Amino acid sequence: MDGTLVDTEPYWMETEVAIAEAHGGTWTHQDAMALVGNDLLVSGRAIKQKLGLPHTAEQVVEMLLDGVVARVTESVPWRPGARELLDALAAQDIPCALVTMSYRRFVDPILAALPPGTFDVVVTGDQVSEGKPHPEAYLTAARHLGVRPEDCVALEDSPTGAASALAAGARTIAVPNHVPVPERPGLEFRASLTDVTVDDLKTLPDRDTSQADLR
Template sequence: MDGTLVDTEPYWIDVEFEIAERHGGTWSKQHALNLVGNDLLESGRYIREHMGIDRSPEQIVEELLDGVVDRVRQAVPWQPGALELLTSLRESGVPCALVTMSYERFVAPILGHLPAETFRVIVTGDTVELGKPHPEPYLTAAAALGLRPEQCLAIEDSNTGAKSAEAAGCTVLVVENHVPVLDGPRRVFRDTLVDVDLAAVWGEDR
C-alpha cells in the first residue's frame, strides 16, 4: 500500500523527524529511506538504534502511527493510476488482497475511501508473525484468496516488498517510487500504474 497505492512515504519520513526532535535524537533522509517497505516493529528497532532515543520499539511504532494516521485523515495521496486500476479489477471480478506492513489502524482510514468489496483479503503487519521481506505476508494472502502464489501478481515499490512476494512465488510488478528496486527473476518493471496492462505484465514473466 505505502508507496504503491498511496504515496504516504513522505508522511512517515516527516513523522520520523518529528520523533527525533521530540526526544532529542538525530535522523537523516537516508535512514528514513532504509525503512521503506519494512515491518513496522523492525523499523521501530532501527529507529531506536540509529536515532538514539530512549523509547521502546513498540512506543516508537505507536508514535509513528499517531502522526501518520492524523495526516491520512486530512488527505490520502493516491498514486497516479491506483484508483483507476482498483476500479477496473473490481469491475472485472478479479479477486484482490491488500498486503501491507502498516497496521490495521493506519489502513482503515485509507480503505474507508474505497468500496467495501475492493479487497477480499487484507493482510497487515500486525496480523502476521514474520513481516516482509519474509514470504509469510504473501503466502497468507494467497491462501486466504484460495490461490497458489504462482497464480498471483503482486505490485510492489520496494526491494523489501519485492523479495517477500518473489520468495512466496508470485510474479511481481515493480513500480519504483522513493527507492530503487533491483532486478529479479520474477520481477517486471513499469514506470507507473497509469493505463498499466496487467495481462502484458503477466505474460512478460512467462
C-alpha cells in the same frame, strides 16, 4: 500499499523527524530512506537505536502511527493510476488482496476512502509474525483468497516487498517509487500504475518471466 497505491512515505518521514526533534536527536533523509518498505517493528528498532530512545520498539511504532494516521485521515495521497486500476479490477470481479506491512489502524482510513469490497482480503503487518521480505504475508493472502501464490500477480514498489512476493511464488511487477528496486529473475518493471492494465495482470502468470521486463 505505501509507495504503491498511496504515497504516504513523506508522512512517515515527517513523523520520524518530529520524533527525533522531540527527543533532542536528528533524522536525515538517508535515515528515512533506509526504512522504506520495512516491517514496522524493524523500523521501530532502527529508530530506537539511532536516537537512543528509552522506549520499546513497539512504543516507537505507536508514535509513528499516531503521526501518520492523523495525516492520512486528513488526506489520502493516491499514486497515479491506483484508483483507476482498482476500479477496473473490481469491474471484472477479479479478487484482490492488500498485502502491507502497515498496521491495521493506519490501513483503515485508506480502505474507508475506497468502495466497499475493493479488497477481498487484507493482510497487515500486525497480523503476521514475519514481515517482508519474508513471504509469510503473501502466502497468507493467497491462502485466504483460496488460490495458489503462483497464480497471483503482486504489485510492489520496494526491494523488500518485491523480494517477499517473489519468495512466495507470485509473479511480480515492480513500480519503483522512492527507492530503486534491483533487477531479479522473474521481476517485471513498470514506470507507473498507469502503465498497468487488467490484461497485463491476467496474462502475466502465463508468460515467461525468466528475463526481467524493463519497460
